[in-house]
Amino acid sequence: MRLYHSPMSIALACRLALTAADIGHEVVIVNSLSGETKQEPFLSINPLGEVPALDHDGAIVTQTVAILSFIADHGGQGWADPTPIERAKELSTMIVAAAEVQAAWKMINRPNRYAPSDTAAAEVGAQARIRLDAAYAELERRIALRDTGKALGILDYHAGVLALWKIMAPAGQGLSPTPHLDAVKDRLMNTPKLRQVIDEDIANYTAMVG
Ligand SMILES: N[C@@H](CCC(=O)N[C@@H](CS)C(=O)NCC(=O)O)C(=O)O
The missing domain is CATH 1.20.1050.10 (Glutathione S-transferase Yfyf (Class Pi); Chain A, domain 2)
Incomplete structure (x- = not known):
């Protein structure tokens, strides 16, 4: 898995979830402060120009809540109560x-x-x-x-x-x-x-x- 991330952005929540679940991942830094998120090549990954974005076997998922939900399902942990x-x-x-x-x-x-x-x-x-x-x-x-x-x-x-x-x-x-x-x-x-x-x-x- 590859996580597009900018330090101290909300993508940190996804880094923490991946780390907690021991899911192997690569972190690609896209500097949101210098505007890298709003430029190519990142805009081709997320046209909204925001991190986080997660690449799982070529499938791109954006939006923190969706990524966290996927990590919890994929890693088999992360939901406080799965009901x-x-x-x-x-x-x-x-x-x-x-x-x-x-x-x-x-x-x-x-x-x-x-x-x-x-x-x-x-x-x-x-x-x-x-x-x-x-x-x-x-x-x-x-x-x-x-x-x-x-x-x-x-x-x-x-x-x-x-x-x-x-x-x-x-x-x-x-x-x-x-x-x-x-x-x-x-x-x-x-x-x-x-x-x-x-x-x-x-x-x-x-x-x-x-
Ligand atoms: N609703 C999105 C918001 C993501 C978001 O706002 N990301 C910020 C960093 S915390 C960003 O990439 N900003 C770059 C910009 O707006 O230029 C989510 O929760 O994933």
């Missing part, structure tokens, strides 16, 4: 993570894509931060309802990266507390092989931003 209703609930929370939390971050990080002028972009950024706080609150509410006695799974990898973003990105400062989400991140950091991947990603990201 259809529990899987649906986990998928629901991952869709909130992608459609609400990640989408708000995108508006904060790239407001000019959503506005015709710098003034309008500043307003978009300010509104997006309000939306981000509400999105994290909903993610936190859902994470708080989960049984923490279960093995780590794909929702933990997804939510854990969003917890890291909240701590590391300047725009994450001053948001409402999310203790259950932070505890997910701590569980990942306390798992040596996952911590190694996270530390490597942080180091690569730091080198990338200079």
